[in-house]
Amino acid sequence: MNQFEEKTIKSETVFNGRIIDVQVDDVMLPNGKTSKREIVKHPGAVAIIPVSKNNKIIFVKQYRKPLEKVLVEIPAGKLEEGESPEITALRELEEETGFTTKNMNYVSSFYTSPGFADEIIYLYETNSLEKLTELKELDEDEFVELIELSIDEAEKLIATQEIHDIKTIYAILYLKSKGMK
Structure with a gap:
């Protein structure tokens, strides 16, 4: 020990x-x-950073009941039993944004709240988005709105706490560290 x-x-x-x-x-x-x-x-989750052809990040806006407020976040979702993180990331990208990709890069993984939870999030990024010809169904209890933002616009939403979750803030910092503006 x-x-x-x-x-x-x-x-x-x-x-x-x-x-x-x-x-x-x-x-x-x-x-x-x-x-x-x-x-x-928790079985774990994935998040994906979708960057559009015009160099903007695609976010989802959704209500978060535990917080009783709307947040702007990168697309994310829970790992299903037996599903690899890469498959989950692609599924969530397609369901939540209506885009797909043939090229996803693994960024990192991190624990969300190690003081009381074992949840791990696997983070991916893509800048080769293709619009789906047929939209995928969201989960029946999921309601989202898409918004595209530059890094500067996203940072303003961090300041107003409209972006207020660690996976999304981490994603923005990651893109900034790579020189995205």
């Missing part, structure tokens, strides 16, 4: 949901004391 590791003594699933499960673990701390950890289990 390393100096920070917490050894699980007991683990109990207290909720099984459609998107998440919640478990409560009893753990032995590095100092020998015990504690409880509430853990959100």
